[in-house]
Amino acid sequence: MTTMPPHKIVFTGPPGVGKTTAIAMLSDIPPVVTDVPNTDPALRKEHTTVGLDFGQVDLADGQCVRLFGTPGQLRFEFMWQIIATDALGLVILIDNSRPDPLDDLATCLDAYQHLLPTMNCAVGIGRIPDCPQPSVDRFSELLAARGLVFPVLPVDVRRREDVLALVDTVLIQAEMRA
Amino acid sequence: MIRLRPTLKLHAKPLADTDIARITTFLRIGRERLGHDWEIATDGGHDVLGHLARPLQYEDVIDALSDLERRLSRQTGMPPPGARFRLRRWPAHALLQVDAERPRLASFLLSARPVDLDELARLGRVDPSACESFVAALMAAGVLDVTENVASRPDAAGFVGGGALGEIRRGLGLR
Numbered sequence A: 001m002t003t004m005p006p007h008k009i010v011f012t013g014p015p016g017v018g019k020t021t022a023i024a025m026l027s028d029i030p031p032v033v034t035d036v037p038n039t040d041p042a043l044r045k046e047h048t049t050v051g052l053d054f055g056q057v058d059l060a061d062g063q064c065v066r067l068f069g070t071p072g073q074l075r076f077e078f079m080w081q082i083i084a085t086d087a088l089g090l091v092i093l094i095d096n097s098r099p100d101p102l103d104d105l106a107t108c109l110d111a112y113q114h115l116l117p118t119m120n121c122a123v124g125i126g127r128i129p130d131c132p133q134p135s136v137d138r139f140s141e142l143l144a145a146r147g148l149v150f151p152v153l154p155v156d157v158r159r160r161e162d163v164l165a166l167v168d169t170v171l172i173q174a175e176m177r178a
Numbered sequence B: 001m002i003r004l005r006p007t008l009k010l011h012a013k014p015l016a017d018t019d020i021a022r023i024t025t026f027l028r029i030g031r032e033r034l035g036h037d038w039e040i041a042t043d044g045g046h047d048v049l050g051h052l053a054r055p056l057q058y059e060d061v062i063d064a065l066s067d068l069e070r071r072l073s074r075q076t077g078m079p080p081p082g083a084r085f086r087l088r089r090w091p092a093h094a095l096l097q098v099d100a101e102r103p104r105l106a107s108f109l110l111s112a113r114p115v116d117l118d119e120l121a122r123l124g125r126v127d128p129s130a131c132e133s134f135v136a137a138l139m140a141a142g143v144l145d146v147t148e149n150v151a152s153r154p155d156a157a158g159f160v161g162g163g164a165l166g167e168i169r170r171g172l173g174l175r
Helices: A020-027 A074-084 A101-111 A138-147 A162-177 B016-028 B060-075 B102-108 B117-124 B128-141 B163-172
Strands: A007-010 A033-035 A047-049 A053-056 A064-069 A089-095 A121-126 A150-154 B007-009 B038-041 B048-052 B084-087 B144-147
Touching: A007 A020, A007 A074, A020 A053, A020 A064, A020 A089, A020 A162, A053 B163, A064 B163, A074 A101, A089 A101, A089 A162, A089 B060, A101 A138, A121 A138, A121 A162, A138 A150, A150 A162, A162 B163, B038 B060, B048 B060, B084 B128, B102 B117, B102 B128, B117 B128, B128 B144
Parallel strands: A007 A064, A007 A089, A089 A121, A121 A150, B007 B038
Antiparallel strands: A033 A047, A053 A064, B038 B048, B084 B144
């Protein structure tokens, strides 16, 4: 009997955007995290992920969806593509309170450029209420300038429905390719 | 020779059953069909929208009405009937936040395979009128590629929500 490889959805983005939190919102198991005390004062957080985060959604048919979070820091960029290869979808999370969120998105697009043309992808912009600029539309424009069209939605990763809305758009893209 | 030009009065709005019955009766015009050229005009005959040569043929009437529908759709910004749509870029946030369903509908329009209004309504499980107004807004915003007169293709609504991806939806609590 052959078993289908488990589907995986990858959450990526710079440090502190809430990838671990987003995974925890969806996972049926307590997320496996590889956080260590942060020694980079620029990150403004006590812990940061140095390996990857992992969560899982159990399905009725005995299969599961694996949720992976990439380490945010740029020095771990070599892992990003490895984790995202063969993913069902990629959710890019951006924190609008960081110094240059548009550049953060550009960095992600550069890192995944070889996967994006065939990837089901969505972009979530966090902390919009506190930091409304750049606007959500500026991120869409950045994608369009690169010939990419992906959903771009505001997100509060502490709200399960917000994270689900992003994943929903990713699944729709997958379904429409089927 | 005096050529009579009777006018078919048409109103560019959905017709109730009774109106359809009236038009059906009106088109039973017997031998008048043979004797005159016809014009399709606005109420009062101010604007002539189309001509129909004698003898009046059923197919010509239908073709003229379909053409008129497409032209009026373009004038009013409404989606042309039978057209298929595909997003060329993600819509402005202000357009999407009007309705919680709109980001989902927009995602269906990302497909490499353009979808028509009916299919979009079935895929999104929303009222067709909601799809129509959303697509009209996307057209006005200039973010939509519109393809007219395309051959029908298999409807994606039949397989969306099924199979392994359907299991994932159910596992996540998504519809």
